[in-house]
Amino acid sequence: MKFFVFLSVGLVVFNTYPTTVWAEDAVELSEIHITGRKTPQSGARLDSGSKSVLYNSDLQSVRAISLGQTVEKISGVHNNSFGPNNGLPQIRSLTGSRVYLMQNGLGISDMAGISGNLPSAVEPFLADKITVQKSSAAVLYGGHAVGGAVQVETGQIPQQLPEKNFGGKGEISGGYNTPTTQLFSLTGKSGQIAWHIDGMNNKISSYRVPGDSKAAICHNRAEINTNYPLTLLCQVSRNYEYFFNQGFYKYVDRNYLLRGKDYLDQYELDISDVYRRDKPSYGNWVENPGYDPSVTEGKGRRLRSIEDVTPNEHGKMANSHMHQQSVSAGVSYIGADGYIGLGVSRYLNRYGVPGYASLSTRAGKKNALSPVNIESSQARWLLDGMYRSQQPWLDNVRFSFAHIDAANRELLGNQFADSLNSQSNQGRLEINYRPIQWWQGVLGGDWTQRRTNGEGVDRYLPDTKTIEYAVFALQKFNWGNWSTDIGARHGRTRQQAILGNYQPGRGLNEGYIKQHNNKMFELNSYQAALKWQPAEGWETGIRYSRSQRAPEVNELFASNRHYAILTNEHGDPRLQPETANTWEFSQQISWRNSRLKVNYYQTRFQDYIYLGQTGTDKGDGLPYKEWRQGDTRIEGMELEASHHFHLDRYGTLEAKVFVDWVKNSPVFTGKNDSNSSSWDEYVRRKNDGDYMPGLPASRYGASLVWSKGNWMLSSSLTHYLPQKHLGRVINEEISLGGYTIWDMYLNYSHQLGQSAQMEWFLDARNLSNTEARPHNSTLKYLAPLPGRSVRTGVRVSF
Known part of the structure; x- marks a missing residue:
């Protein structure tokens, strides 16, 4: 309306003046040429699923040691903690091999999805941008994205020439109850060649906790x-x-x-x-x-x-040391029609898991509990390129290839127990096009080949070989205030166990692994979405997806003590692919400086694969568990609201609130134990209960971000409710209560010379020193979240 009033007044004023007046005041302006290119089209940008993006400015106050800790303040996303040094994103109660983790366009080592104690080999402190796809992304990335995807961008391979011939940033930080950190990131160019190099070092001897390390x-x-x-x-x-x-x-x-x-x-x-x-x-x-x-x-x-039988430290978390190092480099040639580049990275991590286990009599001392330690390393080579077509119908063609060599050793104390190593190759091709203005699309394919191997007579997994390949298409149509996207994917996955002299442990898999050691799965995934804007600033949407995931190698072939996750883990090679049917409804309203977003989702899994309880152990103090299947229903809601206040000479203030809850429960056809339709349902109800054990707790939170001139201050409160949807670990789960986490971040920046900027910052976490034991943490009885921590440091950018 204001635009039309302004236009009408302008026309009236224009007509009241003689043309000669305008002619006398006319000034000839010099011609200015502006050139630029739009952001390349991609499958991820076309996908209309629910997503959240953390930019560099957002990441400053939330960066943490693990990727899970970094993104946990996004509604619907939790940290699946495995101690203070490791955590994976848990999206709408799903994690591990159901959430696809990417760095610079391709997947990172997926061993963390198989063994939750292993690091994800990504450095959030070096990230420029993190995108969390909360809806199923199986059409674009396959079954490992049935629960969503997380993309971390570090700029390792430059995609455009930097403004400066040489620039970068560095950071040094440390403090109380927090790792000491040193990092750098440098970029530069010479002609059409652009380069990037970065590195990081993190170290801490142990974490302090309020009270005892073990739960009361x-x-x-x-x-x-x-x-x-x-x-x-x-x-x-x-x-x-x-x-x-x-x-x-x-x-x-x-x-x-x-x-x-x-x-x-x-x-x-x-x-x-x-x-x-x-x-x-x-x-x-x-x-x-x-x-x-x-x-x-x-x-x-x-x-x-x-x-x-293991230490219960007061004020200190047992076996919580960590030393993490990484370095990466990339170089690319950038021309008028695109770029091509090569990158290499090296990642090392040595840390303790706050849990203990005993070697069997085959590997060493009997009944001698020792702390679980992890030594992890990864080398990753990345080739990435894009052709930007001059044809109006073809936006770009992007291709990527990565080779990953990862080694993971599990130790009990200083004694080697077993290892899980992997060598993988993966390739991806996307053809992004726009035949006409209202139609955008992507056609593509991806391929992965992975081998795992290990050592140690107590290793829980035989050598395996995995081959995955698929083709996919996603089309998006816009007309008026309506938009829709439709996508499909078809692929195959082969999982093979190479037994050799591997000796399965006593349990379920002992009788099946030799007969079913070569499995082929055919997978199909689809999605369709519709969005409507009934008025300016108001968007409503509905989305349906059908996603399939093949069983992972540990779900099929595991057969021994998995020390690092404190479980005697046994797979079942008879497992079939799981299928998730998801409906999602969304509303988003933007009005002036306010925004409200609400999502409700419901997923019905057929043959959901889960690690079931047996209530027994094999005399080694590790719970004996088996991978099983059963129908499962997930239901949840997310709400986010924000408002920007302009305080004139007092700066600006942004206020945010969020709420989320999720419920993940088995689907039983029988009304009670006596008339359950099958023995499997009976066992699941008796051992695992009416809800999946270890569900993320419902929570709500609020945050304020104030900025004025060179100053920025942010503070957040997040309250986790006591978990009331309790499953069973043979006996009913125990809720360890709710808690509130208070974080604060302060930043002051100023110029350093003519071309550099210095930032001084103070980052405080868990300021109230609350004892917090997340219900979804595997180690919640042994390790709470770290107590109050204060990190201070300086950043220099030039």
Whole structure:
């Protein structure tokens, strides 16, 4: 409306002046030529699924050691923590091999999806931009993206010439209860050649925690006495005393009264064999002279004490050391029609898992619990190129290829236990086109080949070989205030176990792995979405996706102690692909300086693959679990709202609030245990419960970001509710309560000379020093989140 008023007034004013007046005041302006190119089209940009983007300015206050910690403040996204040094993004309750992790366009090592304790080999501190795709991205990236995708961009291979011939940034930081960090990132150009190099070093000896490292429930006598699986999770043992009260019994064997212990020894009897509450009809029984009617118990056992078989540190998290290093470099040729570049990176990480395990008698000492330590390294080569067509219908053709060589060693103390190594090649091709103005599309294909191998007689996985290939298409149409996208993917996955001299552990897989060691799966995924803008600033959408994922190698072939995740893990090579059918509804309203976004989603999994409880162990203190399948339903909601305040001379203020909740529950056809339709349903209900164990807790939060001139201050509060959707770990899960995390970030920047800028910052996490044990953390009974931490440092950019 304002535009039309302005235009009308302008026309009236223009017509009231004679043309000669305008002619007299006319000034001839010099001609200015402006050149530029639009952002290249890509499949990720065409996909209409729900996504959140963290730019460099957003990342300053949320960067953390792990990718999961960095993105956990996005609604619907949690950190699937495996101790303070490692965490994967958990999107709408899904993580691991269901969330695809990428760096600069291609997947990073997927060993972290197989073994959650392993690092994801990506450095959030070096990221320029992180995009989180919360909807299924299986059409673009395959079954590993059935729960979403995370793309990390570091600028390793320059895609355009930088403005300066030489520039970069550096950072040094450290403080209380936080790693010391040094990093640098440099870019430059020479003619049409652009280059980039970066590196980082992170180190900490241990983390401080409020209170004890183990949860209080681990020493609750009533709970520990009746909950054996909890003793395994808490790594404690129960010491019992056995009692026998002779005064409880009215009758005694007369022979015992006459001969005492000699009578027991002669007939190999126990003391309980010669006392009875009721007089037997056989033998020579007489009234017990020591009978006492006030005694209420005859025999049994009492919990005498609870013993920590692993350390329970006060104020300190056991075995939480970490030393992480990385370096990467890239160079590219950039021309008028695109670019082509090559990059290489090296990643090293050595850290402790706050859990302990014992080697079997085959590998070393018996019954000697030792801390679990990880040594991880990765080398990654990346080739990336794009052709920018001059044809109006063809936007670009992009191709990428990566080779990854990763080595992961699990140690108990300093003693080698086993290793999980991988060598993989992956390629991707996208043809992005726009035949007419209202139609955009992408056709593409991708291919992955991976081999895993390991050492150690206790390793839980045989050598494996994986081949995946697929073709996909995604089309987007716009007309008026409507838009829609339609996509499909067809692919195949082969999983093969190379047994050799591998000896499966005792369990489910022992009887099947030799017969079913070569599996082929055919996968099809589809998606369709429709969006409508009924008014300016208001957008409503609906999206449907059908996504398929093949079982991973550990889900098929695992068969031994997996020390690093504190589980005796056993796969099942008879597993079939899982299929997720998802409906998603979205509303987004933008009005002036305010924005509101709401998403509701519901997913129905057919043959959902999960790690099921058995309630047993093999005498090694590790819970014995099996990979199984069953229908599962996921339902959740996300809400985000923000408003920008312009405070004139006091700067600007941005206020945000968010809420999210998710519920992940098995689908049972029977109404109760007695009439469940199958034995599998009965076992799942009894062992795992009516909700999936380890669900992320519902939460809500608020944040403020104030900036004025050279100053920036942000603060956030996030409250996690006690988990009320409790599954079972044989016994019902235990909620460790809710908690609130308060974070704050302060930044002051100023010029340093004519071409450099210096930033001083203070980054404080968990300011209230709250004991926080996320319900979705595997190690929640052994390791809370770190306590109050304060990191201070300086950044220089030039």
